[in-house]
Amino acid sequence: MTYRTLLVHVDNSQQCRARVELAVEFASRLPAHLTGIYLPFHPPGFPDVVDIAGAGLPPPPPPESDAQRLERAEQMFMEICRRQALSPEWITPSLDPNREMQTHARYADLVIVGQEDRTDPETTPARGFVESVVLAGGRPVLILPYAGKLPRSFDNILLAWDGGREAARAAADAMPLLCAAKTVHVMHVNRGDRTDPLGPIPGLDIGLFFARHGVHVEVTPERGANDIAVGDDLLSRAADMSIDLIVMGGYGHSRVQEWVLGGVTRKLLETMTVPVLMSH
Incomplete structure (x- = not known):
């Protein structure tokens, strides 16, 4: 028995690059097919520029569009895959994130996600995201912590x-x-x-x-x-x-x-x- 298909959640969080690097290295070593899944995420409300300017603070940069956020995540994912000469699959379902993750988890041998970091809303596209895929996905889920350095192997x-x-x-x-x-x-x-x-x-x-x-x-x-x-x-x-x-x-x-x-x-x-x- 081995893992032949891996599914990794890709987002724009600070911890995501390390997660993708681990998934890509794992897929290369097995070897296994790797699928990256990007799910819709809507950041918290953008502060009012007038209020900020009135307080004497410089206005923040405009928020990225959904298309820009998706493009940035895909570029990072593909760049890491190319370094390992890996030909991955990239999917961007647009419906409910929890249900989409559960569905696509069932086509994988192992699902790889990141731990929720409450200081970084990017780490979870929906409430109860990690719990949902663990309890309803029907597949083993490898959860990677947001703090510390990830091991190169599980010895x-x-x-x-x-x-x-x-x-x-x-x-x-x-x-x-x-x-x-x-x-x-x-x-x-x-x-x-x-x-x-x-x-x-x-x-x-x-x-x-x-x-x-x-x-x-x-x-x-x-x-x-x-x-x-x-x-x-x-x-x-x-x-x-x-x-x-x-x-x-x-x-x-x-x-x-x-x-x-x-x-x-x-x-x-x-x-x-x-x-x-x-x-x-």
């Missing part, structure tokens, strides 16, 4: 394992990455309000499953904790062990046209410090 991977369906789906979806890693650390996590059915050495069974695939795996049982403590523990372990990638199930459900995330999922999406692969 050291941390898998959050609770024995649930979502965790099992994430483990299977990440198998190409797990098989290529130097070490996969299985960290068993159990929330304190749940009975743990995984036996005297939780995580051992999934560790044996990985080993049969040739994965170099280490298993670390953990004590029970609440959602927030589990999220903090994962990030702390990732920092202590110089983890390149966290693999975990994405938990949540839809309620009145809004995605309601599980506690650990929400914690990781908000405070992630390394790339995270999620499957639902």
Whole structure:
């Protein structure tokens, strides 16, 4: 099993170039077909030039048109692809961003998006964008943090394992990455309000499953904790062990046209410090 089609979200955010460079390098190395998807984004209201001039401040430059913004994103994407001699696909659907992303995700083996940065509205074309593609796209989603330097490869991977369906789906979806890693650390996590059915050495069974695939795996049982403590523990372990990638199930459900995330999922999406692969 390997990834043959990658879908990367392209925008005009500060973090996008690094995201595209990672996706292009990944596609070249596999090799895989790469599709870049640009979705409509409308920036916040432009300040009134008269008011600003009246306050003694120079007027800001006029905002870019939608066509200019799209052109700038496409030029950046194509420039990086040309450097790697990659012939990508470029799509610009114009309807609802969340629904379009969900639809096109289903034609890919892996979806690559950026973490939402609340100081940079360019990072999300619609409310709940990342949550929507994780929970409704039906494909594994690699989310890249907006802060810090991205790893060149995922040699050291941390898998959050609770024995649930979502965790099992994430483990299977990440198998190409797990098989290529130097070490996969299985960290068993159990929330304190749940009975743990995984036996005297939780995580051992999934560790044996990985080993049969040739994965170099280490298993670390953990004590029970609440959602927030589990999220903090994962990030702390990732920092202590110089983890390149966290693999975990994405938990949540839809309620009145809004995605309601599980506690650990929400914690990781908000405070992630390394790339995270999620499957639902």
